[in-house]
Amino acid sequence: MPSLGSQMIEARLIQWLVKPGDTVKRGDIIGEIDTEKGLIDIEVFEDGVVTELVSEEGEVIPVGSVMAVIDGEDEGEKAKAKLASPPEEPEKKEPRKKREKAATPPEQPETASREVPLHRVKASPLARRVAEDLQVDLSKVKGSGAEGTIHKKDVEAFAKQKAADETFEKELDMAEHLSAAGTGGMRQAIAAAMSRSNREIPHYYLETEIDMKVPLDWLNEQNKERAVSDRLLPPMLLIKAVANVLTELPALNGFWTDEAMHVEEGIHIGFAIALRQGGLVIPAILNADLKSLEETRSAFVDMVMRAREGHLRSREISSATITVTSLGERGADKVYGVIYPPQVALVGFGKIAKRPQTVDGAIGIRPTLSVVLAGDHRASDGHTGSRFLEKLNEQLQHPEAL
Amino acid sequence: MNDTEAVIKKHLHRVAPEANLDQLRPEDDLGNALDIDSMDFYTMMVALSEEFGVEVPEEEYGQLRSLKSITTFLERSVNRPMDS
Structure with a gap:
């Protein structure tokens, strides 16, 4: 059972779309699960042959459990049970940094979960005393001192994180309980994630207004030559512009885990999509920086359609490295978003509306767009955030280069 | 309700299945109303x-x-001669 986010515990298998003996290829949809994020299609991440369906339709399955066994064509045993852990992206432009994680960010990185004999742990005497008081297992603490020596502050930070995780777990238990009682699992999952965000993430907000005359004029010109089904819509430009800026400012793309920022190499833009029945889903446009604007357009249309029909794929629901929310033409002027943990930034776009703007020393009425960046102050500072907004504006003023 | 309107409403029902289309007035802004x-x-x-x-x-x-x-546009476009 793949994890579709840090708050997911289990999901119900609705149906298998394959049977033992079927040959599957990477990217094939092999089943459908019902999660607090709605109905999700499960993708397979290896080529091979289905040899066994372990889980039964209708069964509630904990995250990480083996649901099916697939024998890889070349690697035999190695490909087994790959459903729960998608491998790394094969396509990459040039490595900015070795990718540390696959699509699903683990709650505890390897360094913290590895068991180390206590007598080999390097820690200051004060740290050992504090660890004893706070009942912290020193072998699980990452030291910030020379050669990884653990200091008092490391123990205290670890204890704080542990307490926060425990609170979060309790809320999840409550969410599960309420979900089982039929009060809406998606609402409860959103409640748990957003509560955690406001409790743990020190948000900072930066906002700017972008003159949209140039990008909208360009969009209109483009659309004159296109069939209605191939129309370009403003959110497609915004997603592509955000992805391009993140290639220059990777500090906003990734996860805050284990008291540290982990920059992700892949730029997967999560896009918040409101559902008519209430709630929202945030599937990601994978590797948006490597896609052309045309590819972004087609990925966006496909994703929004499937989100509304309940056919999102497991990988796109769990991969976002940053979130973009756009309120559209009838929305509010500005949106001050709540970051989706463990991500470290959220870009909120308000509605594009005609407002007075100073252009070449004169005041004119121009279509403008308010952009609010919500940043995690543990991971980045206002300076980086400001540069992000500045570069975003530059990107949008040259839409032909997107 | 003419045929064109009925087809438009069929597609509106697909995107907004819970909306009561009987109450929709011809001039209503679809975004706001639905x-x-x-x-x-x-x-x-x-x-x-x-x-x-x-x-x-x-x-x-x-x-x-x-x-x-939308009704006016579709009816005009369908009836438009091919060469115009």
């Missing part, structure tokens, strides 16, 4: 364009906001 966003609108216009076999010019797209304006 809480449909630009992607819903896009989906509906693609479906209508295919069903009626008409293209939607860029200068018209932004004007098509209500049942009445």
Whole structure:
């Protein structure tokens, strides 16, 4: 059972779309699960042959459990049970940094979960005393001192994180309980994630207004030559512009885990999509920086359609490295978003509306767009955030280069 | 309700299944009346364009906001001679 986010515990298998003996290829949809994020299609991440369906339709399955066994064509045993852990992206432009994680960010990185004999742990005497008081297992603490020596502050930070995780777990238990009682699992999952965000993430907000005359004029010109089904819509430009800026400012793309920022190499833009029945889903446009604007357009249309029909794929629901929310033409002027943990930034776009703007020393009425960046102050500072907004504006003023 | 309106309402029902379309007035702004966003609108216009076999010019797209304006546009486009 793949994890579709840090708050997911289990999901119900609705149906298998394959049977033992079927040959599957990477990217094939092999089943459908019902999660607090709605109905999700499960993708397979290896080529091979289905040899066994372990889980039964209708069964509630904990995250990480083996649901099916697939024998890889070349690697035999190695490909087994790959459903729960998608491998790394094969396509990459040039490595900015070795990718540390696959699509699903683990709650505890390897360094913290590895068991180390206590007598080999390097820690200051004060740290050992504090660890004893706070009942912290020193072998699980990452030291910030020379050669990884653990200091008092490391123990205290670890204890704080542990307490926060425990609170979060309790809320999840409550969410599960309420979900089982039929009060809406998606609402409860959103409640748990957003509560955690406001409790743990020190948000900072930066906002700017972008003159949209140039990008909208360009969009209109483009659309004159296109069939209605191939129309370009403003959110497609915004997603592509955000992805391009993140290639220059990777500090906003990734996860805050284990008291540290982990920059992700892949730029997967999560896009918040409101559902008519209430709630929202945030599937990601994978590797948006490597896609052309045309590819972004087609990925966006496909994703929004499937989100509304309940056919999102497991990988796109769990991969976002940053979130973009756009309120559209009838929305509010500005949106001050709540970051989706463990991500470290959220870009909120308000509605594009005609407002007075100073252009070449004169005041004119121009279509403008308010952009609010919500940043995690543990991971980045206002300076980086400001540069992000500045570069975003530059990107949008040259839409032909997107 | 004429045939064109019925087809438009069929597609509106697909994007807003819970909306009571009987209460929709011809001049109502569809976005406000049915809480449909630009992607819903896009989906509906693609479906209508295919069903009626008409293209939607860029200068018209932004004007098509209500049942009445879409009906008028579709009927005019379908009846338009091929060479105009």
